[in-house]
Amino acid sequence: MAGFHTLDDADVSGKRVLVRVDLNVPMQDGHVxxxxxxxxxxxxxxxxxxxxxxxxxxxxxGRPKGEPNAEFSLAQIARATEEVxxxxxxxxxxxxxxxxxxxxADLEIGGVLLLENTRFHKGEEKNDAEFARALAANGDxxxxxxxxxxxxxxxxxxxxxxxxxxxxxxxxxxxxxxLEKGLxxxxxxVVAIVGGAKVSTKxxxxxxxxxxxxxxxxxxxxxxxxxxxRGTDVGKSLCEHDLAATAKQIMIEAAxxxxxxxxxxxxxxxxxxxxxxxxxxxxxxAVPADGMILDVGPKTVExxxxxxxxAQTLVWNGPLGAxxxxxxxxxTVAAAQFAAEETKAGKLVSVAGGGDTVAALNxxxxxxDFTYISTAGGAFLEWMEGKDLPGVTALSK
Numbered sequence: 001m002a003g004f005h006t007l008d009d010a011d012v013s014g015k016r017v018l019v020r021v022d023l024n025v026p027m028q029d030g031h032v033x034x035x036x037x038x039x040x041x042x043x044x045x046x047x048x049x050x051x052x053x054x055x056x057x058x059x060x061x062g063r064p065k066g067e068p069n070a071e072f073s074l075a076q077i078a079r080a081t082e083e084v085x086x087x088x089x090x091x092x093x094x095x096x097x098x099x100x101x102x103x104x105a106d107l108e109i110g111g112v113l114l115l116e117n118t119r120f121h122k123g124e125e126k127n128d129a130e131f132a133r134a135l136a137a138n139g140d141x142x143x144x145x146x147x148x149x150x151x152x153x154x155x156x157x158x159x160x161x162x163x164x165x166x167x168x169x170x171x172x173x174x175x176x177x178x179l180e181k182g183l184x185x186x187x188x189x190v191v192a193i194v195g196g197a198k199v200s201t202k203x204x205x206x207x208x209x210x211x212x213x214x215x216x217x218x219x220x221x222x223x224x225x226x227x228x229x230r231g232t233d234v235g236k237s238l239c240e241h242d243l244a245a246t247a248k249q250i251m252i253e254a255a256x257x258x259x260x261x262x263x264x265x266x267x268x269x270x271x272x273x274x275x276x277x278x279x280x281x282x283x284x285x286a287v288p289a290d291g292m293i294l295d296v297g298p299k300t301v302e303x304x305x306x307x308x309x310x311a312q313t314l315v316w317n318g319p320l321g322a323x324x325x326x327x328x329x330x331x332t333v334a335a336a337q338f339a340a341e342e343t344k345a346g347k348l349v350s351v352a353g354g355g356d357t358v359a360a361l362n363x364x365x366x367x368x369d370f371t372y373i374s375t376a377g378g379a380f381l382e383w384m385e386g387k388d389l390p391g392v393t394a395l396s397k
Contacts, residue, residue, distance in 0.1 A: 004176065004395040005167045007044070010141060012053040016104055018139035019044065019169065020156050020391075022146040023059040023077050023114075032080035036375060037148075042084050044145045044169035045112060049087070054107045056138060057081075057114045058095060058156045060149070066122030074117050081114060089114050096121065096134035104138045118156045125154055132159030145169025147176070148376035150391030151383075161394035168395050176392065178372030179383055182351035183212055186313040193304070193335070195220030195318030196356065199243050203250075205317070208386040210254040210261075215307050217262040219296055219320030219331070226251070226263055232284055235269070237293040262307060266297030268321065268328060275325040295321025295328040304331075305338045308348070314339055316352040317384060319360040333364040340369035353380035 021041040026033045048055045062072040075091055082089045088111075092103035095115035107113045115138075118124045123131025132155040136142075142164040144150070149157050150172075160166075168176065183190070190213040194202060199222045209216055218226055221238035228239050229247035254261045263284075269291040270279040281297045282288075296304075301320075308314060316339070323329040342348040352361060353374030361367045374380040379389060 003397045004173075004392070005165075005397060006173050007047060007143070007167055007170065010143070010165070010167045012048055012051050012141055014109060015053055015140040016056055016107075016138060017048050017053040017141045017143055018056050018058055018135065018160065018164070019048065019143045020058045020146045020149070020160070021045075021169075022148045023057075023074060023081070024061055024148075025077060025080070027076065030076055032077060035080055035084055038077075038081055038084045040171045040375070041145050041169065044143065044171060045085060047170065048143070049110045049112060052109050053141075054104065054109060055112045056104055056107070057089075057112065058118055058135065058160075059114070059146070060119040060124065060156070061117050062119075064117060064119050066119065066125070068116075068120045072117055072119070074114055078114050081112075085112065087112065092116060094120075096131070096137075100138055118154075123155055125152075127153050127155050127159045129159065131155045132163060135160055136163040139164055142166045143169045144391055144395060145171045146391070147172050147374070148379050150376075150389040151379040151387070153390035157391040158394045161391070166395050172392075172395075174372070175374060175376065178351050178374070181349050181371070182313060182315045183384065187349065188313070189214040189311050190313040190315065191215045191217065191307045191311040193217040193219065193314070193316045193318070193320070195222065195320050195332075197221040197238060199225045199240055199247060202318075202381075203246060204385040204387075205381060206250050207253060208384065209315075210250060210259040211257045212386075213259055213315070214311075215260040215262055216254060217304050217307060219264070220318055222318075223264050223296070224293055226261070227284055230263075233287060233289070234284075234293060235287040235289050235291040237287065237291075260307075262303060264293075264296040264300040265303065266299045267293040268295040268297055268330070270294050270328075273322070273325075276327065279327065296331045301331045301334045304335050308335070308339050308342060311348060314342075314348055314350045315384070316350070317354045317357055317381070319356055323356075323360045323363060329360075329363060332360050336361050336364035336366050340364075340366035343371055344369055353377075353384075
């Protein structure tokens with residue numbers, strides 16, 4: 001990963017600093033229900049404010065399709081932002097033009113201003129040069145603190161960074177440094193755990209990982225596709241039989257690269273997909289014809305923990321089973337807790353990301369014990385796939 005400028009390199013005193021943040025937060029009845037994303041960008045906003053900058057926040061919210069839409073107005077998020085920051089946040093009803101210009105001019109040194117949804121303009125998602133210039137007109141410095149939007153080449157994530165002195169915010173910096181430890185320049189051995197329902201959504205990811213890690217643990221519904229490709233009868237389990245050739249190719253690539261593929265050897269099987277359904281642990285070669293694999297079994301967990309114990313670096317994306325319903329959360333919880341113990345003991349660098357993964361680690365009660373947990377979703381996955389992220393590339397020295 002190329003070097004990038006951070007706030008340590010920036011002179012922001014008395015300057016208008018355009019800060020791209022992620023305020024795409026969950027809402028219910030006009031109220032923010034989870035302020036995690038606001039909390040993540042608070043250190044950058046506070047630092048800039050304390051250094052005497054005029055802090056001007058740029059963000060998108062939802063998918064308004066390039067038109068103003070009250071349902072997607074950031075006005076409803078300003079109050080929650082104020083509460084997290086513990087200071088007033090002004091709001092402007094547009095992100096460019098006279099309204100934005102006046103609001104920025106009226107902002108005091110150290111003040112914070114939130115501009116309206118960048119996606120109310122078609123030029124945002126098109127990365128339109130004219131729209132980027134209109135955004136840049138209200139700033140002297142650009143700071144990107146929204147890694148979660150860094151995989152999009154939009155005007156506020158990529159175009160702006162080409163027009164103003166550009167820096168990574170503290171959250172972006174922490175994310176990039178953690179990812180570098182995870183797969184950029186990791187300490188070996190490296191183990192990756194990849195779960196989830198379908199191989200089809202993670203082909204690029206798996207193809208990239210087998211060339212970079214020492215062992216790849218495959219869990220969730222996608223493990224069934226690999227088992228079936230190997231000739232194992234998986235009964236009525238979720239399985240993409242049409243991807244057998246792809247699964248075989250991934251296993252061939254892994255063998256060529258010297259990467260061990262770790263598949264379940266036993267499984268928790270039930271006849272129906274519901275909480276506390278009658279279930280049994282069976283060898284993967286003995287799945288009943290009317291049975292569904294809903295979690296990996298205890299022998300498999302023991303093997304996974306053995307790989308984690310040998311590892312210096314762990315990268316995790318996706319649960320091992322149907323963790324949303326008991327008792328099919330047992331394997332994910334057990335492996336997550338063991339990884340957390342190894343991390344706390346200083347034996348492991350653990351980096352995890354993806355929506356289901358964050359939920360699973362929270363469920364296991366270990367989210368705070370991993371080295372780093374990315375909430376970035378698509379950007380985290382594209383990074384794991386080895387793709388360049390336009391918003392990050394634009395920050396490179």
